[in-house]
Amino acid sequence: MTPRLLAVCVSGPDxxxxxxxxxxxxxxxxxxxxxxxxxxxLGLDGDVQANRKHHGGEGQAVYAFAEEDxxxxxxxxxxxxxxxxxxxxxxxxxxxLTHAEIGERWRVGTALVEVTAPRTPCATFARFWDVPDLIxxxxxxxxxxxxxxxxxxxxxxAGDEVSVVHRPGHGVTxxxxxxxxxxxxxxxxxxxxxxxxxxxKAQAKLAGRxxxxxART
Numbered sequence: 001m002t003p004r005l006l007a008v009c010v011s012g013p014d015x016x017x018x019x020x021x022x023x024x025x026x027x028x029x030x031x032x033x034x035x036x037x038x039x040x041x042l043g044l045d046g047d048v049q050a051n052r053k054h055h056g057g058e059g060q061a062v063y064a065f066a067e068e069d070x071x072x073x074x075x076x077x078x079x080x081x082x083x084x085x086x087x088x089x090x091x092x093x094x095x096x097l098t099h100a101e102i103g104e105r106w107r108v109g110t111a112l113v114e115v116t117a118p119r120t121p122c123a124t125f126a127r128f129w130d131v132p133d134l135i136x137x138x139x140x141x142x143x144x145x146x147x148x149x150x151x152x153x154x155x156x157x158a159g160d161e162v163s164v165v166h167r168p169g170h171g172v173t174x175x176x177x178x179x180x181x182x183x184x185x186x187x188x189x190x191x192x193x194x195x196x197x198x199x200x201k202a203q204a205k206l207a208g209r210x211x212x213x214x215a216r217t
Contacts, residue, residue, distance in 0.1 A: 001094035003162040005108065006067050007032040007083030008090060011048040028128050030084030032091075036155040039111040043150075044089050058149050059116040059199020064090040065145035066097045072141070077131065087125065088145060095162055098143045098175040103197035105166040110154030112165070116199050118144040118178035139182055146174050147199070170194055188213045 009030035027048035038045040043061045065088035074081045083091035090108070104115040121144070126134040138144070172194035180187035188209050191198075198206055 003095035003164075004093060005156060005158055005160045005162060006091040006093045007158050008037050008044070008156050009033065009084035009088060010037065010044050010046040028087040028124055030087055030089065032083045032158070034158075036109070036157045038153075038155050039109070039113075039150055040153055041150050044156075047089060057199060057201055059201065060147040061150050062090060062113060062148040063088045063119060063145060064092055064097060064148060066095060066143070067091055067093040069097070069141075069143040069145070072143070076137075077129075085129075086145065087128070090148075090156070092162055095164075097146045099173050100146050101168050101170065102172045102174065102177055102191075102194035103166075103168040103170070104164060105151065106148075107163040107165050109156035109160040110152075111150060111156055112152035112154070113148040114151050114197065115146045115174065116149050116197055117147045117202070118174040118181070119147060120144070120178070120181065142175055142178055144174065144178050149199070168194065168197075185209075186213075189217075 009032050011027040011030055030047075033046070039062065041058065041061065043056065065086040070081050070083075070086065070091070100115045102115055102117065106113050106115075121135045121138040123135070125138070126132060131137075170193035172191055176187065177191055177194070180191055188206075191206065192210050195203060195207060195210070
């Protein structure tokens with residue numbers, strides 16, 4: 001199957017309320033939109049990223065999640081999980097996001113994007129689904145989708161092909177990175193070949209963790 005976009009999603013009309021928290025709203029509730037959507041340097045036109053400390057920015061401008069992984073959760077939870085339900089902007093099909101390499105580049109519509117990091121599930125995600133142990137289960141599954149930076153602006157639409165135009169070859173996949181950053185910290189040194197492709201705001205912290213791990217060996 002040729003990889004393609006099943007849907008393009010942006011924030012719904014109502015942001016998810018988060019009483020007692022800062023920020024007190026979340027843009028996790030994405031909805032599919034028709035037609036072409038402009039892709040800017042910091043994300044899709046019409047999308048909202050309320051918590052810019054943990055979401056958004058140059059290295060997390062766009063979030064992609066695979067239909068194949070959504071199918072697993074639909075069966076696991078016995079519920080419909082249409083595009084946007086994972087807070088994703090792009091629902092892909094025919095593309096293994098867990099084995100996408102950090103620094104891998106895709107041509108999608110007229111935009112060029114680069115894989116930068118796995119998604120780390122948060123309490124807002126669990127609340128959105130009303131599944132209290134979702135973080136634990138999502139972490140155990142390890143198929144987190146991929147954050148993307150925008151290298152060339154353009155536009156995208158449902159049905160667009162996703163062409164992998166560059167693969168670094170270092171083997172640092174989103175799946176490996178997720179395990180290193182969560183349940184298998186001993187693997188942190190393995191991320192060094194891909195360090196420059198991670199979100200800029202995370203690079204210094206990650207470099208420090210790599211250096212400390214090297215000093216202990």
